[in-house]
Amino acid sequence: MSPAVFGHGHLRLYLLSVLDDRPMHGYEIIQALKDRFGGTYVPSAGTIYPRLAKLEAEGLVTKESDGRKTVYALTDAGRAELNDRRDELDDIENGIGDSVRRLADEVRASVSDAMSTLRAELAAAARESRDDRNHVVNEARDAARTAGATATSAASAAGAAATDAVRDAVHDAAASMHSSPTESRSDARAQLQRAEVLLAEFRQDVRTDLRSAVARGSLASSTIDDLESRLSRLRADIGGLL
Structure with a gap:
């Protein structure tokens, strides 16, 4: 679904709220948002990572390398902004129910x-x-x-x-x-x-699977090369059977 479910600047505040629970790496943040929306909204890595980079540049979050993963955490400044905007966050939380219902209706209509x-x-x-x-x-x-x-x-x-x-x-x-x-x-x-x-x-x-690999930062070019090679062989095999 499109990130338009959030108003202007709301996704930024919601990311701070997610990280207020605990430090997370990017894939965990995406899964946390998915869970909060009951699976009807799954943000892409292209939506989440640029916003995390901007929050880091503003000093609201930090990132540290944990092996192959990058873990994001709130700074004191990020937690202060979150506390200052609690009322606004409550309004966002109230609106999430309506967003989930709307998205679910759209999914049901699409399936129908x-x-x-x-x-x-x-x-x-x-x-x-x-x-x-x-x-x-x-x-x-x-x-x-x-x-x-x-x-x-x-x-x-x-x-x-x-x-x-x-x-x-x-x-x-x-x-x-x-x-x-x-x-x-x-x-x-x-x-x-x-x-x-x-x-x-x-x-x-x-x-x-590929999008999940991208979210984890583990999609290598060799994987795509192998996929292309296997698909070519499969196509040739099927052509030989017809």
């Missing part, structure tokens, strides 16, 4: 729209599949009528041989109906939809 679209697409696919099956049945029925007429004409001249021809024609028409390529196309479309869902879930999971 996505489900409606999916239902419409599935219904259209079902209608198309049903129309294809009806077309195949009609073709088979026409073929059977034609074969029957031919057999009847031949029966007047060949008797039993014509009867065998009718049986063969009807059998061929039924076999044609059950082995129609249209059913194969319908199955292929269903598999395509399944593949698209899997790819969307994979993309979302990888994107979340």
Whole structure:
């Protein structure tokens, strides 16, 4: 969600409030904000770190290296500003409930729209599949009528041989109906939809992992190089199967 859930200067004050609980590194700050908003608002590293840098420049927070992590803590000046603006912070806290409810409503609406679209697409696919099956049945029925007429004409001249021809024609028409390529196309479309869902879930999971790595400051270029190489090999493998 957008940081517009905070008014001008409010995120700055809210960061001071979060750090008033205890010193934290950047990822912990992001998680603390996520928890306070019930998961409906997760600030990006690009939103949080520039504001922390500005607070440090103003002498309101300090940062210290703790191994691979950078830990931020309130200074006396930061705690003094926080105490001076407690009333304003209380107003922000009261407004958070409204923000959470609004964001939750937006999420529910987005999910509802996505489900409606999916239902419409599935219904259209079902209608198309049903129309294809009806077309195949009609073709088979026409073929059977034609074969029957031919057999009847031949029966007047060949008797039993014509009867065998009718049986063969009807059998061929039924076999044609059950082995129609249209059913194969319908199955292929269903598999395509399944593949698209899997790819969307994979993309979302990888994107979340990468953002978490960025927030922790642990995303190396070698990781992306390895990801690119593996995706290229996977694409080549899939191309070889098709």
